[in-house]
Amino acid sequence: MVARPDDCIGCGGCAYACPYLAIEVMQPPDGGAVSIAIDATLCAGCGACVRVCPQDVLELVARPASHTDVCKESER
Ligand code: SF4
Numbered sequence: 840m841v842a843r844p845d846d847c848i849g850c851g852g853c854a855y856a857c858p859y860l861a862i863e864v865m866q867p868p869d870g871g872a873v874s875i876a877i878d879a880t881l882c883a884g885c886g887a888c889v890r891v892c893p894q895d896v897l898e899l900v901a902r903p904a905s906h907t908d909v910c911k912e913s914e915r
């Protein structure tokens with residue numbers, strides 16, 4: 840999740856590092872504040888984005904098990 844959005848400098852390192860293309864860095868055309876969008880459905884929780892961020896903007900949080908996760912577990 841984006842823990843400290845105000846500290847983001849829009850370097851794009853997190854989006855570049857994500858192997859699942861789960862992160863989009865959005866720079867408004869008017870030069871306003873950069874924002875980060877993370878698609879939780881694509882995120883595998885690898886932590887690569889957290890490690891590369893020079894501003895310590897991102898942090899991993901546990902997400903509740905989804906219906907899909909529970910079904911996968913029950914198949915084992
Ligand atoms: S934790 Fe990994 S998969 Fe999830 S957004 Fe960060 S780099 Fe991408």
Ligand code: SF4
Pocket residue numbers: 846847848849850851852853854864875891892893894895896897
């Ligand atoms: S790596 Fe950190 S500072 Fe750079 S765009 Fe991503 S969140 Fe912002």
